[in-house]
Amino acid sequence: MKRVALLTSGGDSPGMNAAIRAIVKSALHYDLTPVGVYDGYAGLLKGQFRELDYADIDTIISQGGTILGSARCDAFREKSCRVQGIDNLKANGIDGLIVIGGDGTFAGANAISQDMNIQVIGIPGTIDNDIYGTDFTIGFDTALNTVVDAVDKIRDTASSHHRVFFVEVMGRDAGFLALHGALASGAEAVLIPESKTSIDNLVHLIRNDYKGRRSSIVIVAEGEEQGHAIDVLNKVRPFLDGYDLRHSVLGHIQRGGSPSAKDRILATRMGNFAIELMLRGESKLVIGCSGESLITYPIDQAIKEHAQPNLDLLRMIDVLRTK
Secondary structure, eight states: OOEEEEEEOSSOOTTHHHHHHHHHHHHHHTTOEEEEETTHHHHHHHTOEEEOOHHHHTTGGGOOSOTTOOOOOGGGGSHHHHHHHHHHHHHTTOOEEEEEESHHHHHHHHHHHHHSSOEEEEEEBOTTOOBTTOSOOBTHHHHHHHHHHHHHHHHHHHHHHTEEEEEEEOOTTOOHHHHHHHHHHTOSEEEOTTSOOOHHHHHHHHHHHHTTOSEEEEEEETTOTTOSHHHHHHHHGGGOTTOEEEEEEOGGGGTOSOOOHHHHHHHHHHHHHHHHHHHTTOOSEEEEEETTEEEEEEHHHHHHOBOOOOTHHHHHHHHHSOO
């Protein structure tokens, strides 16, 4: 083991840079040469490689996004296209590859490991927190705090004007951000794709909850079966005559920003552990966390299975709602 490549792929998440920093510093400590691949698998196909040193990463722990860049690359799914990426890895003398991202990122790394004899390790980096096998992914805590801060501010204006707000948060097909965001912000209701939503029940809830209150907050996951926040608002509007209904889409502010202390620590530990696994000769593993401990599990498992949010939290939100 002499040269280790690293890349970030898929959607960026706060803390990716902290993981990059830990990988590079740990590699240099063990006399390995860290090689950055720019713009994910697209950069791998184009041969966008560069050796990294302390000066490249020393102060990036507080930066959001990823200094390596990221890009979606559907072409990499085809074996005929992966050949070019594999040739570029060989031409750069790469012995191991560390990837930071979600299940699509892991699928690409797994395919490379099957096509050539190279060690691969995956680090879960996504604000969706939907990677199987780990309690938390890098970026989730920061995005969650962004959601809570935004909802707190929306609550201020909702209370000032006697409004019901439908707030849309990210999560694609996963309701982790919406569910945890609702619990942490004291939202009156939350709609997530993992739980069936009844428009009739939602209308009844808003009518009952709004009595004697100055505001109500309904958080909607973008993957909710009833549609986006504006769609849900339009479905309940005919039954809520006289209510001041508004919607707000938090959008990509959830991806950006300086990572939280929790994300920095998690990313740093995972980045360091990835290099240690490489030195042990381990491969085809994803690093996860279980409580305070770091764990590993097969990359195949992370690709094939999907994490599910704790639906007991929905019951708790119901209990805490005003009668």
